[in-house]
Amino acid sequence: MIKEKIQELAAGIFEQVVSFRHHIHAHPELSFKEFETSLFIQKQLGAWGISFTTMANTGVVGLIKGDLPSEEVIALRADIDALPIHEATSKPYTSKNKGVMHACGHDVHTSSLLGTAYILNQMKASFGGTIKLIFQPGEEVLPGGASIMIKEGVLENPKPSNIIGQHVMPFIDAGKVGFRSGIYMASTDELYVTVTGKGGHGAQPHQNIDPVLITSHIIVALQQIVSRNADPRLPSVLSFGKVIANGATNIIPNEVKLEGTFRTLNEEWRQEAKRLMKKMAEGIAESMGGSCEFKIMNGYPYLINEPQLTDSTRALAEDYLGKENVLDLDIWMAAEDFAYYSQVTNACFYRLGTGNAAKQATYSVHHPNFDIDEDALKSSTGLMAYIALKQLGN
Known part of the structure; x- marks a missing residue:
């Protein structure tokens, strides 16, 4: 029943998530200067009655507490900053801020987590535990927004037992996701x-x-x-x-x-x-x-996906998307400040497929022509909501 309900809510919020993504993509902001992006996130959470606080100046942390009794806490993370790249696409939502572009998919991460927040908030009468929503600034530049938010207490009060993050991958087709257990990404x-x-x-x-x-x-x-x-x-x-x-x-x-x-x-x-x-x-x-x-x-330390959490999360992805849509990943020598979370708590960082050759959505991240197949947003919101509820024991 949980899966079917999440799928129904994900389908219902899909067009709005796309509109979130278009707005954020058209108005990118550089690391630690994401003032309007932060206000946009706060506005959406507030409209849904989701409580939130701010930290690291532009970071936003929301809390959704289920109505059923449980002390379990899990965190979900999205990064919100853009890159100093001049966008070369000609889409209606192309960047309006010259020389700044969401070329790494953080607009996808942010809009997806907003959609996930909506789904979880709609379902709070049917689950127990607390979900912490981390909208993090400054992933692209040292020292990394994750390190600052950790120092400011993002993993305390309440303290999550696990943290989950997802990141776009244009070399995986939309509708699919990828996992690797253990050491995954490099220090830098x-x-x-x-x-x-x-x-x-x-x-x-x-x-x-x-x-x-x-x-x-x-x-x-x-x-x-x-x-x-x-x-x-x-x-x-x-x-x-x-x-x-x-x-x-x-x-x-x-x-x-x-x-x-x-x-x-x-x-x-x-x-x-x-x-x-x-x-x-x-x-x-x-x-x-x-x-x-x-x-x-x-720079950032290496990123390690805690094996037990990653294996169980992968199994949930197979259940939600179908086993044929869940892939194995190799070591990736790029770096991510999500690694800071993985050094202090159980973490799982997986890849969201966004590629589609027919739609010219194959350019690598950090490329001026980077874009996604937005069908990926059909699975990104619901999958993360499903993982969160199941990891809470519901």
Whole structure:
């Protein structure tokens, strides 16, 4: 009966969830500046009589307490921020904020959780326990809104035993979802390197200390940290995406700026790798007559899906969507600040299929043409409501 009722409510709220998504997508806001998005969420929750509080400035936390006796608490999370990307689509709901776009699907997460909130609120007479609705800001930039909300007590008063999150995946067809138990997503650290030498004329290299050459050696050498120091059974990624020399064809600059990312799936190796990288870069620069400032901005930890919770959640997804619509996922070396929740409580983070080749909904997240097959919203709201109620023991 619970499943059928949820499916009925999900079908009834579908068009409104689509309209929520269109509004949020058309009015994206950058991390920790989601003021209008936050007010929009508050307005919807308030209209349904769902109590809420705010934290981390733009975060919203709603509470739905079932009428039946139970002390169980579960949390559901959606992120609400957008990216500094200029949207290239020409849909009626294309971003109206130039240079800002919901290219990572957070508009889907937010509208879906609003739909889930509606369903659960309509059903509170028939379940016991409390559902905490976490609309979280700032997932896209360090230190991550999750870390701030945890510090401000989002996982207290009441304290959830589990937290569930979903994230769009354009490489999975709409109507399907994907799960992985155990370690799933990577930690991420940002590297900011300044190599200093002595600039001068490119025709007189013997009178200079070339920071471009030093940087080149550093980039190549640091890859050996991964290939020769990491356990080959442990995924590790070191990538540099930004190199700024600002010289010219005949000008050797005084310094070179280098920026990159390091990702892995083990905290001990993560710390050791960063120590080795800093030591190697500084040593190479010094040996070649220059100097190196190697700054590391510590990012998100790795994300782990608690096995028992994930396995039971997967089984519920199979029951709700059909076994043929639930897929196995591989390790994903991208990072997510949902990982902070997974480090302090039982967590399950699964993928919501949003792809459809016939509708050109196949572009990767963070792409200016990213969009979804909105049929995914037919399952996203009801599935999460079903998981929440069943995990509460109803």
